[in-house]
Amino acid sequence: MTATTIPGLDSAPTTHQGLLTWVRETAELTQPARIEWVDGSPEEWTRITDLLVDNGTFVRLNDAKKPNSFWCASDPTDVARVEDRTFICSRDPKDAGATNNWMDPDDMKAIMVERFRDSMRGRTMYVLPYCMGPLDADEPMLGAEITDSAYVVASMHIMTRLGSKALELFTKDGVEQTFVPGLHSIGAPLEAGAKDAAWPCNDTKYIVHFPEERLIWSYGSGYGGNALLGKKCYSLRIASVKARDEGWLAEHMLIAKVTSPEGVEKYIAAAFPSACGKTNLAMLEPTLPGWKVETIGDDIAWIRIGEDGRFYAVNPENGFFGVAPGTDYHTNPNAMRTIEKGGSIFTNVALTDDGDIWWEGIGEAPDHLTSWKQQDWSPEGSELAAHPNSRYCTPIHQCDTRAPEWDDPKGVPLDAIFFGGRRRDTVPLVTEARDWQHGVFMGATLSSETTAAATGAVGVVRRDPMAMLPFIGYNAGDYFAHWIATGKGADADKLPKIFYVNWFRRDENGAFTWPGFGENIRVIKWALERIAGTAAAVDTPIGRVPTPEAIDTDGLDMSDEHLRASLAVDVEEWRAELPLIEEWFDKIGAALPSTMRDELAALRQRLDG
Numbered sequence: 044m045t046a047t048t049i050p051g052l053d054s055a056p057t058t059h060q061g062l063l064t065w066v067r068e069t070a071e072l073t074q075p076a077r078i079e080w081v082d083g084s085p086e087e088w089t090r091i092t093d094l095l096v097d098n099g100t101f102v103r104l105n106d107a108k109k110p111n112s113f114w115c116a117s118d119p120t121d122v123a124r125v126e127d128r129t130f131i132c133s134r135d136p137k138d139a140g141a142t143n144n145w146m147d148p149d150d151m152k153a154i155m156v157e158r159f160r161d162s163m164r165g166r167t168m169y170v171l172p173y174c175m176g177p178l179d180a181d182e183p184m185l186g187a188e189i190t191d192s193a194y195v196v197a198s199m200h201i202m203t204r205l206g207s208k209a210l211e212l213f214t215k216d217g218v219e220q221t222f223v224p225g226l227h228s229i230g231a232p233l234e235a236g237a238k239d240a241a242w243p244c245n246d247t248k249y250i251v252h253f254p255e256e257r258l259i260w261s262y263g264s265g266y267g268g269n270a271l272l273g274k275k276c277y278s279l280r281i282a283s284v285k286a287r288d289e290g291w292l293a294e295h296m297l298i299a300k301v302t303s304p305e306g307v308e309k310y311i312a313a314a315f316p317s318a319c320g321k322t323n324l325a326m327l328e329p330t331l332p333g334w335k336v337e338t339i340g341d342d343i344a345w346i347r348i349g350e351d352g353r354f355y356a357v358n359p360e361n362g363f364f365g366v367a368p369g370t371d372y373h374t375n376p377n378a379m380r381t382i383e384k385g386g387s388i389f390t391n392v393a394l395t396d397d398g399d400i401w402w403e404g405i406g407e408a409p410d411h412l413t414s415w416k417q418q419d420w421s422p423e424g425s426e427l428a429a430h431p432n433s434r435y436c437t438p439i440h441q442c443d444t445r446a447p448e449w450d451d452p453k454g455v456p457l458d459a460i461f462f463g464g465r466r467r468d469t470v471p472l473v474t475e476a477r478d479w480q481h482g483v484f485m486g487a488t489l490s491s492e493t494t495a496a497a498t499g500a501v502g503v504v505r506r507d508p509m510a511m512l513p514f515i516g517y518n519a520g521d522y523f524a525h526w527i528a529t530g531k532g533a534d535a536d537k538l539p540k541i542f543y544v545n546w547f548r549r550d551e552n553g554a555f556t557w558p559g560f561g562e563n564i565r566v567i568k569w570a571l572e573r574i575a576g577t578a579a580a581v582d583t584p585i586g587r588v589p590t591p592e593a594i595d596t597d598g599l600d601m602s603d604e605h606l607r608a609s610l611a612v613d614v615e616e617w618r619a620e621l622p623l624i625e626e627w628f629d630k631i632g633a634a635l636p637s638t639m640r641d642e643l644a645a646l647r648q649r650l651d652g
């Protein structure tokens with residue numbers, strides 16, 4: 044079929060030639076049965092979710108329990124981001140660096156064009172114009188995704204500002220605006236008369252970024268960060284390159300507003316690796332009386348330096364794509380209240396017999412469930428009912444704790460940045476950086492145990508710089524240099540203070556030493572008091588750590604022993620980190636800023652001293 048005969052091509056609701064040409068060329072390559080321009084309307088949501096129900100991809104949940112919401116089980120092989128299939132195809136391999144997979148862009152395109160050829164046969168090709176961040180930004184951050192997955196369309200309805208309102212911004216005062224094109228195919232052409240799979244996908248997967256062209260190509264997976272191209276692909280990998288070129292930061296961070304009982308308002312951002320507590324902290328319900336936490340974002344922060352020299356953070360997303368297991372009314376009541384309101388998609392959780400959802404950590408299991416593998420499940424068995432990386436996808440506007448300024452195109456001025464990882468030992472509950480450069484060193488050497496958010500082994504300690512290891516769209520050494528330079532470009536006394544936290548330390552029995560969740564407000568409180576100059580700390584070789592008395596433990600039910608264990612700085616454990624950091628810096632190679640080696644030498648000296 045030549046593209047001109049494909050139904051839907053002519054009904055484009057735009058005159059943007061760049062967009063139209065790309066759509067036509069993609070249709071000619073992928074040969075879909077029809078083309079649909081996505082408008083983002085509630086009617087479209089209903090039509091698409093109905094279609095997904097008819098196809099067996101979605102099961103409509105009981106309206107009395109989860110209105111207008113759906114259960115979805117993916118193919119069991121397509122459950123998480125695939126880091127080993129993710130590529131940064133810069134012209135020069137040096138620009139991808141040692142932490143990314145690289146292939147020459149022309150070679151990669153030659154391979155992928157053959158993958159995309161006819162890949163949408165028998166399917167609808169959806170064209171999704173969208174905007175990351177507020178529509179009323181001075182420079183709206185536009186994107187367009189072409190996909191053959193209706194699941195992606197439904198999910199992008201929640202996660203982005205999608206459709207007509209975004210498309211209007213593609214042309215401004217008669218001038219065509221630039222946008223980030225993202226081509227996505229599940230790689231499962233549908234032969235005439237064949238029955239479709241509930242979750243079509245391909246065993247071969249490619250998640251590919253062409254940073255110089257600001258272009259994304261994704262093939263073979265329908266899942267979250269692999270397929271919702273506005274999220275990790277655009278807002279982190281491509282945006283980090285754009286941010287380097289333009290002097291700002293695109294980070295894997297939550298953003299929250301914290302108000303003290305005295306009414307003092309502060310804004311914080313925190314970078315933790317996938318499945319290490321961002322969403323929970325962003326929606327934290329403080330256990331300390333009088334404190335309030337409001338949500339601005341739970342996963343991604345775009346940070347620009349304002350005219351007043353402060354760091355201003357914007358959440359580019361429009362919804363939450365949160366880890367389900369472990370979420371309940373005790374750990375994260377605000378997430379629970381948000382998903383209860385409806386309009387949500389649940390992927391790879393378990394389904395109850397009365398049309399509700401269930402996962403490990405949400406309370407007592409019923410006698411019978413349909414597991415994420417779509418099998419009968421009972422509590423006596425040994426298998427998990429929900430996949431550890433199962434997710435809820437729900438709109439931010441129905442989160443009761445969202446801050447009124449969550450949608451402000453200016454962003455919010457950051458007072459503190461937290462880096463954190465999942466470490467059963469070594470890393471204390473909280474450490475304050477000595478200064479900006481030391482804070483960048485803390486971020487650059489951040490370590491964490493791997494989780495189910497990506498395929499591969501779970502629980503292996505690895506360096507995950509600024510929680511961005513899988514998301515830096517360029518050379519990690521250049522990224523550290525960019526962090527240092529960005530700090531120099533801001534007003535020195537207005538720089539956010541940097542802290543390093545670890546909610547996941549364990550005792551000799553394997554139990555968490557710190558209760559976490561709502562109790563984490565006590566750590567935030569200490570950090571804000573440090574900024575105000577009112578809290579005590581001890582200088583240790585790794586930075587400033589609270590004295591046990593400096594943490595507000597009023598009403599906290601935990602042993603003195605556990606508190607001390609949470610805060611302990613064990614010099615021997617830290618000495619054991621030094622060769623690992625050394626190895627990590629060697630891996631990064633020539634692009635590593637010399638200041639990072641200086642910081643390591645200074646740390647070694649303090650540990651020896």
Ligand SMILES: Nc1nc2c(ncn2[C@@H]2O[C@H](COP(=O)(O)OP(=O)(O)OP(=O)(O)O)[C@@H](O)[C@H]2O)c(=O)[nH]1
Pocket residue numbers: 315316317318319320321322323324341342364365366367368369370374496546547555558559560563
């Ligand atoms: N022990 C403990 N567990 C926590 C804490 N905060 C979060 N968790 C658990 O860690 C897991 C991941 O938490 P999330 O808040 O969803 O992590 P995230 O960083 O948003 O993850 P992504 O969405 O993958 O980026 C969940 O199972 C939580 O229940 C904490 O303070 N203590």
Ligand SMILES: O=C([O-])CC(=O)C(=O)O
Pocket residue numbers: 123124266267268269274275316317318342364496497
């Ligand atoms: O991107 C995804 O699929 C889910 C996510 O938020 C992460 O892994 O950090």
Ligand SMILES: [Mn+2]
Pocket residue numbers: 318321322341342364365366
């Ligand atoms: Mn999250």
